[in-house]
Amino acid sequence: MIAPRWRKVFRDIAGTPLRTTLAVAAMAAGAFGVSMILTSYSILTRELKTTYTDTCPASAILTLDGAVTDSIVATARHVPGVSDAEARPVIYARVKVGKDQWMPLILFVVRDFRNLRMDRFVPDSGSWPPGDDEVLIERASLSVARADVGDRILVRTIDHGERPIRIAGTVHAAGLAPGWMEHAATGFVTWTSVLRTGVESQQLRILVSGDRLDEHHIREVAKRVESAIGKVTRIDVPTPGRHPHAAQMDTFLFLLGAFGALTFALSAVLVVNMIHALLVEQLRQAAVMKTIGASTRQIASLYLGQVAILAVIALAIGIPLGISAGRAYAGFCASMLNATITNAMPPFWIIACEIVAGIAIPLLAALGPVWRVSRISIHEAFSNGAGRHQFGTRAFDRWLARITWLPRPMMLSLRTAFHRRGRLILTVATLAAGGAAFIAALNVSAAWTRTLDADARARRFDVQAGFPRAYPIADVARALATVPDVAHAEYWAESGAMLGDYRVSLIGPDANSKLLDLPLLEGRWLKPDDDGVCVVTQSIDSRGELTLRINNRTVRWRIVGVVKELVPGRTVYAPRRSILAASGQSGDLTRSVRAVTRNHDIPSQVAASKAIERALDRAGISVGGIHALSDSRKSFADHLVIIKSALIFAALLVVFVGGLGLTTTLSLNVLERTREIGILSAIGATPRTIARGVVVEGIVMAILSWCVAVLVAIPITFALDAATGQMFVRSALDFFMSPAAVAGWLLLVVVLAAISSFHPAQRAARMAIREALAYE
Amino acid sequence: MIQLQHISKTYETPAGSFNALRDIDLEIASGEFVAVVGKSGSGKSTLLNMIGGIDRPSSGSLSVGGASVQNLSHNELAAWRGRSIGFVFQFFQLLPTLTVAENVMLPMDFCGTLPRNQRSKRAMRLLERVGVGNQADKLPSALSGGQQQRVAIARALANDPPVILADEPTGNLDSETSAEIFRLFGELAADGKTLLVVTHDPEATTAVSRTITIADGCVA
Numbered sequence: 004m005i006a007p008r009w010r011k012v013f014r015d016i017a018g019t020p021l022r023t024t025l026a027v028a029a030m031a032a033g034a035f036g037v038s039m040i041l042t043s044y045s046i047l048t049r050e051l052k053t054t055y056t057d058t059c060p061a062s063a064i065l066t067l068d069g070a071v072t073d074s075i076v077a078t079a080r081h082v083p084g085v086s087d088a089e090a091r092p093v094i095y096a097r098v099k100v101g102k103d104q105w106m107p108l109i110l111f112v113v114r115d116f117r118n119l120r121m122d123r124f125v126p127d128s129g130s131w132p133p134g135d136d137e138v139l140i141e142r143a144s145l146s147v148a149r150a151d152v153g154d155r156i157l158v159r160t161i162d163h164g165e166r167p168i169r170i171a172g173t174v175h176a177a178g179l180a181p182g183w184m185e186h187a188a189t190g191f192v193t194w195t196s197v198l199r200t201g202v203e204s205q206q207l208r209i210l211v212s213g214d215r216l217d218e219h220h221i222r223e224v225a226k227r228v229e230s231a232i233g234k235v236t237r238i239d240v241p242t243p244g245r246h247p248h249a250a251q252m253d254t255f256l257f258l259l260g261a262f263g264a265l266t267f268a269l270s271a272v273l274v275v276n277m278i279h280a281l282l283v284e285q286l287r288q289a290a291v292m293k294t295i296g297a298s299t300r301q302i303a304s305l306y307l308g309q310v311a312i313l314a315v316i317a318l319a320i321g322i323p324l325g326i327s328a329g330r331a332y333a334g335f336c337a338s339m340l341n342a343t344i345t346n347a348m349p350p351f352w353i354i355a356c357e358i359v360a361g362i363a364i365p366l367l368a369a370l371g372p373v374w375r376v377s378r379i380s381i382h383e384a385f386s387n388g389a390g391r392h393q394f395g396t397r398a399f400d401r402w403l404a405r406i407t408w409l410p411r412p413m414m415l416s417l418r419t420a421f422h423r424r425g426r427l428i429l430t431v432a433t434l435a436a437g438g439a440a441f442i443a444a445l446n447v448s449a450a451w452t453r454t455l456d457a458d459a460r461a462r463r464f465d466v467q468a469g470f471p472r473a474y475p476i477a478d479v480a481r482a483l484a485t486v487p488d489v490a491h492a493e494y495w496a497e498s499g500a501m502l503g504d505y506r507v508s509l510i511g512p513d514a515n516s517k518l519l520d521l522p523l524l525e526g527r528w529l530k531p532d533d534d535g536v537c538v539v540t541q542s543i544d545s546r547g548e549l550t551l552r553i554n555n556r557t558v559r560w561r562i563v564g565v566v567k568e569l570v571p572g573r574t575v576y577a578p579r580r581s582i583l584a585a586s587g588q589s590g591d592l593t594r595s596v597r598a599v600t601r602n603h604d605i606p607s608q609v610a611a612s613k614a615i616e617r618a619l620d621r622a623g624i625s626v627g628g629i630h631a632l633s634d635s636r637k638s639f640a641d642h643l644v645i646i647k648s649a650l651i652f653a654a655l656l657v658v659f660v661g662g663l664g665l666t667t668t669l670s671l672n673v674l675e676r677t678r679e680i681g682i683l684s685a686i687g688a689t690p691r692t693i694a695r696g697v698v699v700e701g702i703v704m705a706i707l708s709w710c711v712a713v714l715v716a717i718p719i720t721f722a723l724d725a726a727t728g729q730m731f732v733r734s735a736l737d738f739f740m741s742p743a744a745v746a747g748w749l750l751l752v753v754v755l756a757a758i759s760s761f762h763p764a765q766r767a768a769r770m771a772i773r774e775a776l777a778y779e
Numbered sequence: 780m781i782q783l784q785h786i787s788k789t790y791e792t793p794a795g796s797f798n799a800l801r802d803i804d805l806e807i808a809s810g811e812f813v814a815v816v817g818k819s820g821s822g823k824s825t826l827l828n829m830i831g832g833i834d835r836p837s838s839g840s841l842s843v844g845g846a847s848v849q850n851l852s853h854n855e856l857a858a859w860r861g862r863s864i865g866f867v868f869q870f871f872q873l874l875p876t877l878t879v880a881e882n883v884m885l886p887m888d889f890c891g892t893l894p895r896n897q898r899s900k901r902a903m904r905l906l907e908r909v910g911v912g913n914q915a916d917k918l919p920s921a922l923s924g925g926q927q928q929r930v931a932i933a934r935a936l937a938n939d940p941p942v943i944l945a946d947e948p949t950g951n952l953d954s955e956t957s958a959e960i961f962r963l964f965g966e967l968a969a970d971g972k973t974l975l976v977v978t979h980d981p982e983a984t985t986a987v988s989r990t991i992t993i994a995d996g997c998v999a
Contacts, residue, residue, distance in 0.1 A: 288874055294872075
């Protein structure tokens, strides 16, 4: 038989369904939010890592001065520390996607589709392996090629004209960046493919034995291979275990984690608030139990038991829903990142942590109020307004009391809101925690958009074309002169160089170029008469002097400035003449052109790029790639989709949890005031007056919470801008307070406050006076 | 049974100090049925709260059934109160979510006074004694005021305390019901219980063995 005191606990829970539902809903919303984020975070962290390592990515790529022959591969395989070696020729081509419209197509030539030992990929659809006049397209880039399995696509190789080939199927190559983000399609063809006319690989890929995550070990093995085969011009060691889009994934996962923590804080405040409200109501009953002999421990255990029961109910609802939603979100993110989720269950310890935290937090939150309830003296509990200070005893109350120009019901609402100080603080804290997270999420999202816009503004050319070999500038200029849309063109010097173990790009704009105005982080930009100096992007950590190896020659340039660039590549800007001299290129030849069109809108850019390609074609100039600036911008924007999705997801989650918190908190506020509302009715207040008063009180709290939320959002936004910027583009984002976010939250919180207080206020106002006065 | 020596109680309020009780000396013997009367705010309820350990005196010494109440700790006081004092309030103060019988069993539950399997029987006996045995399984809200007060008296008797303290027990009842409640108190006193009842009820004077009048915090 259950002891009467525990029967009281169960009946209190069952006997006040509205209150119990509100408390459970608030706690379940918190458990849902935290569980959803933890689930998606843990699944994605695990699966993204294994998806990538399962492809056996090459440990190092050695570039040779000449083709990688079978005997070179065989020699490399016998070098101690090498587990495997392979040459995988790459055909840089383009695929026709519309009239005069081509997209880049990178084709890997595979020797044996049935024996892939490194940089693996797996069949996804269609047939496997492809025939010699077929191609397998990476599944995330099928949309770039604007084609389907079975379609014939027209492929233009750099030197060998156009050839139609059939898409035999799709594959999943988890080690490659998703094509739809890169705005380039990727595919795989056979060793004897019709497209492979004379293309040999200059790159040797090796897979080391032993610790494949030890970069130092990989470099030592690569050096041994270099000694064994000779002719190596460059060694690239991708950061072991890091996916090409690891920075993007890290940023995304960091945001998920950060908003997980914020949701956790929000739900903790919500739980404290809820339990506080539940227990304040029990003061008198606790006093009665004390009068008849209950000890402090007995009362405390009763109420802690009650909280634990509510927490368990909330967990039983919140956690399964949170896990389901988290799994769905993880699935969505994995598809965006071109990963496959093989195990969609969160680790057991995550669920265990959620359960422990879901029970421990409410219990910890309850300790304060339970302590207060169980220790309160019977005398105090039975006296009028137990547990509350008397209005007028504080300076703020007296100041509030001097505001007499407001209508009396409004005055009453204001004073009531500030009378219950503890309640007010908790309510405002709950709403502010939600608001701060919402505003911060949208601020960071807006900061990314602004960064993207600023980068686009910094590049004042509209179309950029690259050639597979150098052409005389005069020929290119003659061809462009036939395109009426082109207003101005520049031919910058471009080259590659090694900075220590890393490859950097060298770009030499024209001396007086006005086409580049990148934001400076340090120092200055290049001057027309500069020589032997350079400006580096934020991705290069060197300062002072920069030592570069260009075509086996070493040059030393003084760094005069650091610029911020969105694409987090290592780029060195130097005067055109310095790059030409260092690389031994002729000043009369060029491998690229940057053109300014007469109109700068997207359709003009696209039309101009088509016209330029036709003109260059007519002039016999082979185009390796051409793109409008709007396309580059779109490509980078696509890289941000996943990050923005995390931010919008966080904002929506906060709106859901915070909105539910706001509704429950304000509804409880009104429930607590039922007796007071009875008194107001008794002295003649109409239901309409009462409801209006309560709604005003809710709105006062909402506005107050909005002020706090805006203030709290500032440091959170700063921290997130700095952290995500550093992770993704290696530079903090510029702080921006989004007016839409600030105004949006104000609107949302006021509307929600009005709605959530109106209904319970109306209910209370309609209650019979006798009933309201007897309300416990 | 109850001894008060130089008991004073001062409350600090925003408006200044307020002396609710001033130097009270009082002795009540076992089995006495005492009415405490006086004007509103005279200190009657404060006196009752001191004796029941609900509030502590500012000075003086207080002994109930041999226990020095003012020296007991918070928890000792709760346990002592549960076994030694039965309280009856003007507004009954029954727990709304427990049935009548469960309300009566609750003090036994807290103090562990009887083996678990005997508590229900005792609750029924007590309810029958106060005349509401047939209401045992109802919730307090289903009972009339008089019935609720009888339940409250049964609850006060749950742990068989030697002292019953009642604060305006008939303040919320009609005269006929009030008379019945006082008759019930009389029977308890006859059984050897010490009863102290704060009241305004003229009915009381005929039922009690002694009347103490409090005025401005002093025994008049």
